[in-house]
Amino acid sequence: MPAALDSIHAIALVTCFALLGTSRIGACIRWLSLQGILLGLVPLITHDDGLGLRVMLLAGGNIALKGMIFPWVLLRLRARTSYPREVEPFVGFVASILFGIVALGLSVWLALELKPALPHAPFLMLETAIFVVSIGLFMIISRRSALMQVIGYLMLENGIFVFGVITVVETPLLVELGVLLDAFVAVFVMGIAIFHINREFGSMDVDQLNALRG
Amino acid sequence: MPQAHWFFSPLCALLLAPLLLGLINRTKAVVAGRRGPPLLQPYRDVVKCLRRGAVYGEVTSWLFRLGPVVNLATLVAALLILPFGGVGAVVSFPGDLIVLAGLFALGRFVTVLAALDTGSSFEGMGASREVHFAALAEPALLVALAVLVRVTGGLSLSEIYGVVTIATWARALPALALVAMTLVVLELVENTRIPVDDPTTHLELTMIHEVMVLDHSGPDFAYIQYAAALKLWILGALFVGLVVPLRSGSLWLDGGAALLGMAGLAVVIGMVESAMARYRLTRVPQFIVGAATLSAVAFIVLLV
Numbered sequence: 001m002p003a004a005l006d007s008i009h010a011i012a013l014v015t016c017f018a019l020l021g022t023s024r025i026g027a028c029i030r031w032l033s034l035q036g037i038l039l040g041l042v043p044l045i046t047h048d049d050g051l052g053l054r055v056m057l058l059a060g061g062n063i064a065l066k067g068m069i070f071p072w073v074l075l076r077l078r079a080r081t082s083y084p085r086e087v088e089p090f091v092g093f094v095a096s097i098l099f100g101i102v103a104l105g106l107s108v109w110l111a112l113e114l115k116p117a118l119p120h121a122p123f124l125m126l127e128t129a130i131f132v133v134s135i136g137l138f139m140i141i142s143r144r145s146a147l148m149q150v151i152g153y154l155m156l157e158n159g160i161f162v163f164g165v166i167t168v169v170e171t172p173l174l175v176e177l178g179v180l181l182d183a184f185v186a187v188f189v190m191g192i193a194i195f196h197i198n199r200e201f202g203s204m205d206v207d208q209l210n211a212l213r214g
Numbered sequence: 215m216p217q218a219h220w221f222f223s224p225l226c227a228l229l230l231a232p233l234l235l236g237l238i239n240r241t242k243a244v245v246a247g248r249r250g251p252p253l254l255q256p257y258r259d260v261v262k263c264l265r266r267g268a269v270y271g272e273v274t275s276w277l278f279r280l281g282p283v284v285n286l287a288t289l290v291a292a293l294l295i296l297p298f299g300g301v302g303a304v305v306s307f308p309g310d311l312i313v314l315a316g317l318f319a320l321g322r323f324v325t326v327l328a329a330l331d332t333g334s335s336f337e338g339m340g341a342s343r344e345v346h347f348a349a350l351a352e353p354a355l356l357v358a359l360a361v362l363v364r365v366t367g368g369l370s371l372s373e374i375y376g377v378v379t380i381a382t383w384a385r386a387l388p389a390l391a392l393v394a395m396t397l398v399v400l401e402l403v404e405n406t407r408i409p410v411d412d413p414t415t416h417l418e419l420t421m422i423h424e425v426m427v428l429d430h431s432g433p434d435f436a437y438i439q440y441a442a443a444l445k446l447w448i449l450g451a452l453f454v455g456l457v458v459p460l461r462s463g464s465l466w467l468d469g470g471a472a473l474l475g476m477a478g479l480a481v482v483i484g485m486v487e488s489a490m491a492r493y494r495l496t497r498v499p500q501f502i503v504g505a506a507t508l509s510a511v512a513f514i515v516l517l518v
Contacts, residue, residue, distance in 0.1 A: 003387070010388030013511045021504050094503050101510050108514060
């Protein structure tokens with residue numbers, strides 16, 4: 001189904017750019033949720049051998065976790081901590097979008113280089129995976145708010161998930177579910193940590209952690 | 215039907231462009247619960263201004279008088295290369311899409327010169343903003359047109375818009391959808407409509423385009439208003455030509471669908487203006503760069 005992959009590819013790219021250019025954390029979480037649902041659909045499309053229970057479980061688990069539960073946890077966290085929007089990230093929004101275009105070019109090039117090694121992986125998804133990973137990493141290093149960094153971490157995880165789905169022909173279900181569980185626990189731990197940081201210092205601005213040096 | 219109805223596109227634009235403005239204003243009024251000005255009010259404004267005499271400041275030179283005339287001339291020239299409703303343009307040659315962007319730039323250049331010529335600090339401010347945003351919007355337009363060139367294989371606007379059909383959409387849906395979004399944003403940016411600038415406001419501190427033409431009066435102002443309507447029409451036609459992919463070969467069917475599309479676009483713009491507030495001035499570049507990014511993404515989607 002190349003048409004469906006085409007659309008997923010295009011919308012996933014748009015969500016990445018929206019995440020790069022949005023200052024409101026609530027809007028970012030909703031974009032992340034859309035991205036999670038979209039990329040969760042990928043295994044349904046790229047599977048080789050019929051719609052087995054394994055594929056359904058994998059896609060369903062991903063969509064439920066990344067499309068609904070994580071966004072819900074993050075939205076709740078945002079409501080309980082008073083940090084309604086990102087104030088001036090380390091890299092400005094326009095500059096972030098420009099970085100996104102450069103990263104998109106780089107990930108196309110990287111996907112072209114990787115293509116010979118992974119002959120059965122759909123090229124578009126390969127490129128999407130690399131791009132989403134790079135944008136996730138960029139969000140982690142360029143944003144001040146700890147919540148935005150969690151969003152970056154989840155994008156990273158989205159990208160790695162897609163990369164795994166399209167490159168590895170057969171992964172045991174147990175391993176995949178284990179990875180999901182890890183991400184689940186990580187988000188909860190980060191959520192609790194952010195909550196405590198916010199309560200202790202009255203801010204989620206990670207730059208202020210520098211002031212703690214003895 | 216390449217040149218049989220060559221008069222259709224310019225004639226529609228020259229006659230109906232101000233009606234588009236009237237339709238937007240009417241939509242805004244209806245949404246706000248008012249009756250609003252008559253649909254033909256923009257025509258009346260133009261005629262009223264044409265009857266008046268012009269007043270020129272003592273410090274202004276011939277540049278100030280040149281501005282509105284050349285601006286109107288560039289847009290009328292742009293109409294000659296604009297296809298509409300499946301009908302080819304009067305003139306078409308490979309690369310005329312770059313001429314279109316060039317004509318827009320020329321019109322803007324003379325308007326800015328005329329604004330700077332008055333020596334008014336407000337107009338200088340407006341000119342600076344206009345040029346700043348235009349510098350961001352122009353690449354967006356060119357990249358969007360480049361995507362269309364790649365999808366359709368045509369090198370002129372008439373060739374491109376002559377072959378956009380349902381089949382083209384089915385073949386390159388994501389790219390064309392992204393380009394259509396870019397074109398809507400450009401329609402709002404280039405005509406300084408609401409998320410970017412409020413065309414009805416007269417508070418100089420926040421205005422972009424309107425502030426540049428504060429000193430023009432009489433026929434000059436009529437030219438400016440009419441040129442603004444034409445620009446709204448031209449960018450709207452680029453969008454409608456893309457999203458109304460009806461190319462049956464019959465003038466009545468294709469042309470009628472395109473005209474309906476334009477009316478629909480005017481209503482949509484009116485709705486957007488009723489529902490949204492103007493962006494802070496510092497957010498506007500972000501909005502335009504976002505639009506440019508959409509078409510850049512479309513281009514890369516096509517490359518792979």
